[in-house]
Amino acid sequence: MEASHIQATGSALFGKKGRSIPCSSPSIVAHRCRNQSFSKILAVMAPSRSPQRPTSTTGSVKHAMTMTEKILARASEKTKLEPGENIWVNVDVLMTHDVCGPGTIGIFKREFGENAKVWDREKIVIIPDHYIFTRDERANRNVDILRDFCLEQNIKYFYDIKDLGNFKANPDYKGVCHVALAQEGHCRPGEVLLGTDSHTCNAGAFGQFASGIGNTDAGFVMGTGKLLLKVPPTLRFIMDGEMPSFLLAKDLILQIIGEISVAGATYKSMEFVGSTVESLSMEERMTLCNMVVEAGGKNGVVPADETTFNYLEDKTSVEYQPMYSDENARFVHDYKFDVSKLEPLVAKPHSPDNRALARECRDVKIDRVYIGSCTGGKTEDFMAAAKIFLASGNKVKVPTFLVPATQKVWMDLYGLPVPGSGGKTCSQIFENAGCDTPTSPSCGACLGGPRDTYARMNEPQVCVSTTNRNFPGRMGHKEGQIYLASPYTAAASALTGFVTDPREFLQ
Numbered sequence: 001m002e003a004s005h006i007q008a009t010g011s012a013l014f015g016k017k018g019r020s021i022p023c024s025s026p027s028i029v030a031h032r033c034r035n036q037s038f039s040k041i042l043a044v045m046a047p048s049r050s051p052q053r054p055t056s057t058t059g060s061v062k063h064a065m066t067m068t069e070k071i072l073a074r075a076s077e078k079t080k081l082e083p084g085e086n087i088w089v090n091v092d093v094l095m096t097h098d099v100c101g102p103g104t105i106g107i108f109k110r111e112f113g114e115n116a117k118v119w120d121r122e123k124i125v126i127i128p129d130h131y132i133f134t135r136d137e138r139a140n141r142n143v144d145i146l147r148d149f150c151l152e153q154n155i156k157y158f159y160d161i162k163d164l165g166n167f168k169a170n171p172d173y174k175g176v177c178h179v180a181l182a183q184e185g186h187c188r189p190g191e192v193l194l195g196t197d198s199h200t201c202n203a204g205a206f207g208q209f210a211s212g213i214g215n216t217d218a219g220f221v222m223g224t225g226k227l228l229l230k231v232p233p234t235l236r237f238i239m240d241g242e243m244p245s246f247l248l249a250k251d252l253i254l255q256i257i258g259e260i261s262v263a264g265a266t267y268k269s270m271e272f273v274g275s276t277v278e279s280l281s282m283e284e285r286m287t288l289c290n291m292v293v294e295a296g297g298k299n300g301v302v303p304a305d306e307t308t309f310n311y312l313e314d315k316t317s318v319e320y321q322p323m324y325s326d327e328n329a330r331f332v333h334d335y336k337f338d339v340s341k342l343e344p345l346v347a348k349p350h351s352p353d354n355r356a357l358a359r360e361c362r363d364v365k366i367d368r369v370y371i372g373s374c375t376g377g378k379t380e381d382f383m384a385a386a387k388i389f390l391a392s393g394n395k396v397k398v399p400t401f402l403v404p405a406t407q408k409v410w411m412d413l414y415g416l417p418v419p420g421s422g423g424k425t426c427s428q429i430f431e432n433a434g435c436d437t438p439t440s441p442s443c444g445a446c447l448g449g450p451r452d453t454y455a456r457m458n459e460p461q462v463c464v465s466t467t468n469r470n471f472p473g474r475m476g477h478k479e480g481q482i483y484l485a486s487p488y489t490a491a492a493s494a495l496t497g498f499v500t501d502p503r504e505f506l507q
């Protein structure tokens, strides 16, 4: 098979329990390596910036490729390809949710027939998450349509919710699809994940090619497992320098989008490298990749490393093969950042590239704070907010809404001790600070939703939010004003009632 050339020197297979199998000759080496320790193999494999690291290359090294190109080459059974080429890609995972699932299913049935079977019942992941806790009948019906379809097709991964009154009574229910995909082990290096949601790019944090697609494309994938894709050229973002204690990945991506604009990466891959990126946790890498689409990017990728493999260790038993850019791969442009010099940022209304320093917006009086969504509703996002509340010891001055992304995040808020708090959980710290009680996990008011959605902006208010978009009307009211910010900045702003630089509380 042509694709085996891509697996040459320095690439590796990872499988059950995180074992890596360098595959310069896959079958032979896989066997030989079984006795090596995990850490020893990683020393050869992990994409450290040391010059000794062998880059993964194509069979011939004559045709250097970026990691995105390599993933797409493998998925299209080619040895090489060029940006701009149209290729048929074999999809590893297709994700859909309650907003786009019914449309996708409708197209699948129309094009393939009422009695057609999906291409692979184990590769389709269906996650109700958007408009869940609402009395809106059409929204409720969307979830029913997903349930009927999953039953009919015997879909293996359907994270259902039936009891809307108590999310905990639904053990299968997860919450926000992008976070659930990661937590449930569907994000794997070297694979192709397509989803009917623009923030599907979130999974690029795992070194996966992950991109949002429309319902028509998704209907086609559902029937065939394939999609015609144009190979994107790659922009590289090199982030070096020690990350100051008052910054989070949200600041990094707001910095980038402010730099290149909301159209700056249109139909391009964004590859994030550098010592700062390597130092980020998986959740922080997700925040970085999640907002790639806000710069127009087709996908974002972080090279998989020990942090990735450790995260995946207890989450998947599927074998995967990380891909890494060749040393002489072609990048359209390199953007370099000294992260040690950056400051906390916000994106002012009404565009994610309307960048400003948080400290320069101290005169902006706010009405509320929202912490949640695929971008800013993960466990570490809440831990960060709790750190600020703990440091201040004061109460919030504006209503502060907390929407955990998933059921697991919700449990973490009630179960994990916040470092340096003497054993307090996030939920206790939030209660002491006077925040609203963390609500049921879902996309919540990130994109407005039906009028009865928790924390929806039904008035023309000003909100500091850890979400991803601040377009007019995004969180409800069309005259609402949204300042996108990190969880640090959001918590600091909640404490003062103005847009606030978190250094006011962290130093």
Ligand SMILES: CC(C)[C@H](C(=O)O)[C@@H](O)C(=O)O
Pocket: 099, 100, 130, 196, 197, 198, 199, 212, 447
């Ligand atoms: C509903 C869905 C199609 C949409 C998206 O694709 O991004 C939503 O998740 C959003 O964040 O705006």
